[in-house]
Amino acid sequence: MLGKTIFYAAAMSVGVIGQAADQVPGGHPNIIVIVADDLGHGDLSLTGSEEIKTPNIDSLAANGSFFTDAYISAPVCLPSRMGLMTGTYQERFGVQTLAGPGGTRDYGIPADRPTLAQELKADGYTTGAVGKWHLGEREEYLPNQKGFDDFYGFIGGSLPYFPDKPGMIWHNERNVEKTQYMTDDFGERAAAFIEENRGDPFFLYLAFSAVHLPLEATEKYIEPYNHIKDRSRRTYAAMTTAMDINIGLVLDALRKNGLYENTLVFFVSDNGGFPRFWASNAPFQGGKYVLYEGGIRTPFLVQWPAGGVPAARRFSEPVSALDIFPTALAAAGAEYSGPHALDGVNLLPLLRGQTDKAPHERLYWRYGPYMCAMREGDFKILKNGTGDNKTPQWALYDIVNDPGETMDLSTRMPDKFSAMKNAFTVWDEALPEPDFIDQRLVEGIAWWEVKKKGHEPVQEQD
Structure with missing residues (x-):
């Protein structure tokens, strides 16, 4: 299923994105991009939650920087992930919405839009993806074809979390059995990738499926939240904690292997949560599927102790998940090889106090x-x-x-x-x-505003 990695030569260059000066004496930093799925903006203790505790995610802000006015490029996962992975507005290559129920599955990142993995691999990085892909299901759009040496996860938009429920996990070309709760599985696999590649610079894309549907959590994660009366909210809180604990597992793997200081870590969510059902996007209106702030504002954390990223610093300049791509390339000292200009901006000068200019005019x-x-x-x-x-x-x-x-x-x-x-x-x-186009939008169906028994949204499908 997952075949040989393809490299794309650039037809033209748009200039140097990274310079050697952006690196540090320790050499190429490791780079980790952590993506949460459908996380409510207000559901981290960092962003004001008194109900859900997220000490490991919070630690990224304590030991790094927090962009308070950060955005994702779409209010749903498929287009927003395409923007993140290419550093360009996904609308520029024809992707605006989900495909929707019964819609095409003939989508993916086009060949003339190199991914962050392809660019870093060409610069000598070992590249790994763990978790949710949702960037194309055809052979040419799969992770090993898009720059990843190693992939462990699932291809579509969602999958049941428990091993006794159906759903296919892939490790490169092999289908493997689910053996444990999926969030734990992804955390352990990410930590193992760090251990296996500790001797060379690596790029790890860790895309949790938490806290996306289905709402499922093990008892050890639910138990601390038994006081929450609403079943959906209780399970959602448990899933958030499971993700946070597994992010802690990844950070511990960095410390254990002496890689913590010179690893550039990003954390974002792919879009806002479902406010009408269980998530809180406070203080914003709206959530997933709409363009109010609750649908597109994301917690955006950056940690790189050896790279001059300040600790416990908040930035209010508007930034975008599109900025992860050029910032990572700059940290690696790599040049962008694609034929199209990036829309993302290198954030390192702002983070290091070398400029006070806002990265984006609009x-x-x-x-x-x-x-x-x-x-x-x-x-x-x-x-x-x-x-x-x-x-x-x-x-x-x-x-x-x-x-x-x-x-x-x-x-x-x-x-x-x-x-x-x-x-x-x-x-x-x-x-x-x-x-x-997701035909539900054309037909005027606001499916995200409808409840049915059990607090599950009607037709919630990516």
């Missing part, structure tokens, strides 16, 4: 035919067509003073409003037609 989103948004400085414009609303009107919000997006300022600031709409139109009109 950030953009296009999610299907009726939802789009743009952030510029403290302000955001939003067109949020959901349900039967196929003719939504633009609104303008001051995100810094109104993070809940409750007060539309479009009539009070007409000049600002008009200029921002014009800037978005320039970006939007340069996009190609999408390769596919």
Whole structure:
């Protein structure tokens, strides 16, 4: 199933992304990108949760830096992961939404968009992916074809967590049996990858499926939360703790092997959580599937003690998960080989105090035919067509003073409003037609707002 790795030669270069000066005397840093799935922004103790304890995730902020105004490039996992893995807006290569139930499975990262794994592999890194892929199911789109030497996980959007339930785990070309709770399995496999590759620089992409559906956790993780009355919320909290404990396992593996100081670690979520069912995106409105802040704002943590990333520092400049790609390349001293310019920005100068300039003038989103948004400085414009609303009107919000997006300022600031709409139109009109659209959006089905017995969302499918 998973075949030989393919390298893509660049047709042209867009310049040097990383310079030797971005490295440290210890040589090439190891690089780890940790991605949570459907995590509520308010469900870390770091972001204000008094209910769910996440000491290991919090430690990344204590020993590194926390971007408070960070975003993912889509409110759902497939497009947001494509943006992260390529460093470019996925809309630029025809991906805006999920495929949806019954939709095409003929999607993947195109050959002219090299992945972070391909770029780092070409620079001498050993590359590994553990967990959820969801970046294409055809042979040419699978992990070993996209720069990963080693893959352990599943290919689609979700999988049951318990070993006695159906679902296929792959280790490269082999199907292997699930032997334990999947979050624990992924944590142990990630720690083993670190141990096996401790002698050479490595890139590890650790994409947990937690806390995505199905809501499943073992009793040892549920027990501390038995006081939570709502069953779904209780299980969700347990799944979050399971992920946090396994992130601790990975950090312990770095310490054990003397790699902690010179390993660059990123942590983000792929989109917001489900606020109507179990997750909290406080203080933001909305969640997964919509472009309110609750759907696209992510906790973004960066730790690299030997690389000059300050400890216990918060940055309020708007940044994006797209920035992980060029920041990692810069840390590795690698050059980007792709034929298209990156949309992400190297964050190391900001992190190291070498500049106080905001990395982005604007950030953009296009999610299907009726939802789009743009952030510029403290302000955001939003067109949020959901349900039967196929003719939504633009609104303008001051995100810094109104993070809940409750007060539309479009009539009070007409000049600002008009200029921002014009800037978005320039970006939007340069996009190609999408390769596919989740038809539920076209049909006006707000499936994420509907409950059924057991608190499971109707038609929740990636």
